[in-house]
Amino acid sequence: MxxxxxxxxxxxERDFAFSGYATLDAHVRETTGRAGFGELCREAFAAGRHRHAFDEALAALDLPADPETITKLVALYRTHVPNIxxxxxxxxxxxxxxxxxxxxxxxxxxxxxxxxxxxxxxxxxxxxxxxxxxxxxxxxxxxxxxxxxxxxxxxxxxxxxxxxxxxxxxxxxxxxxxxxxxxxxxxxxxxxxxxxxxxxxxxxxxxxxxxxxxxxxxxxxxxxxxx
Known part of the structure; x- marks a missing residue:
């Protein structure tokens, strides 16, 4: 076997990450009116900082990175229907x-x-x-x-x-x-x-x-x- x-x-695996970032980009745009979350995550990923991508993207958009927000984003990322x-x-x-x-x-x-x-x-x-x-x-x-x-x-x-x-x-x-x-x-x-x-x-x-x-x-x- x-x-x-x-x-x-x-x-x-990067394809799953990029698929998740696209899902979160739409969510952030819809809930906050801020654009660019997905691209900022991809930039962090490309720099080898994928574990901190959400925090960095939120900070760059001047959005709160409190535990509740991060938990919500992680849940959406993990449960999205992947485009891979x-x-x-x-x-x-x-x-x-x-x-x-x-x-x-x-x-x-x-x-x-x-x-x-x-x-x-x-x-x-x-x-x-x-x-x-x-x-x-x-x-x-x-x-x-x-x-x-x-x-x-x-x-x-x-x-x-x-x-x-x-x-x-x-x-x-x-x-x-x-x-x-x-x-x-x-x-x-x-x-x-x-x-x-x-x-x-x-x-x-x-x-x-x-x-x-x-x-x-x-x-x-x-x-x-x-x-």
């Missing part, structure tokens, strides 16, 4: 693999948000198991092993692969459990920090999912029905 992460693995699309190589990869191999997905983040992304991308039919970890609560986010154990049970002893982007949390658990760990390094991804140690390192890095099967075979992975 090949298991995928979602954000910055199958689509670019699969990366082309991800679409090709899922089409190739889903025809002959069970696939899984493990993704962190608020459950409703992640399920809205899955719905917008139209990918649910490709996966045998979809696991937003926050279904169980944020304490079960990666690197907690619970989601990986669930996928192991579904795989029934078959070799497992995890394809993801964030070396700080994505690979340490599957590696210790004997999975293949592949890092997808897309241009424009959010998480570019190197692994803090060997335990967090992937077995291999790729820039496109078009290279996934060949890379896995080079590591000794045997496609289903072969070997």
């Amino acid at each position: 090949i298991v995928f992460d979602l954000d910055d693995t199958l689509y670019l 699309v699969l990366c082309g190589d991800a679409r090709r990869c899922l089409t190739r693999l889903a025809a002959h191999l069970p696939l899984g997905l493990i993704t962190d983040g608020p459950e409703a948000t992640q399920r809205a992304k899955i719905a917008a991308l139209g990918i649910a039919p490709s996966f045998a198991v979809l696991r937003p970890t926050c279904t169980w609560g944020p304490e079960f986010s990666k690197p907690h092993p619970r989601a990986f154990l669930e996928l192991e049970a579904a795989a029934e002893g078959a070799p497992l692969v995890y394809v993801a982007d964030n070396a700080l949390k994505d690979f340490v658990t599957p590696r210790v459990r004997g999975w293949y760990a592949i890092q997808i390094c897309r241009d424009g991804r959010l998480h570019t920090a190197p692994p803090p140690d060997k335990a967090h390192s992937p077995h291999a890095q790729i820039e496109t999912l078009d290279a996934l099967e060949g890379t896995l075979q080079g590591l000794g992975w045997t496609p289903p029905g072969k070997g």
Whole structure:
């Protein structure tokens, strides 16, 4: 079984952010009469300050950034209907693999948000198991092993692969459990920090999912029905 992460693995997470900023731009314009909130958020994002984008945009528009306002904006951002699309190589990869191999997905983040992304991308039919970890609560986010154990049970002893982007949390658990760990390094991804140690390192890095099967075979992975 090949298991995928979602954000910055199958689509670019920045696209979700920009979609959310557009929704908030309309909300702020409607409720305050101030224009430009979305563009200010995008500028903060481009400067690497996406975690403070709402505060910066409110300050620039001379609007209050009190906890109630921020909470409202965060809720709208997380629950908006996202305007996102699969990366082309991800679409090709899922089409190739889903025809002959069970696939899984493990993704962190608020459950409703992640399920809205899955719905917008139209990918649910490709996966045998979809696991937003926050279904169980944020304490079960990666690197907690619970989601990986669930996928192991579904795989029934078959070799497992995890394809993801964030070396700080994505690979340490599957590696210790004997999975293949592949890092997808897309241009424009959010998480570019190197692994803090060997335990967090992937077995291999790729820039496109078009290279996934060949890379896995080079590591000794045997496609289903072969070997």
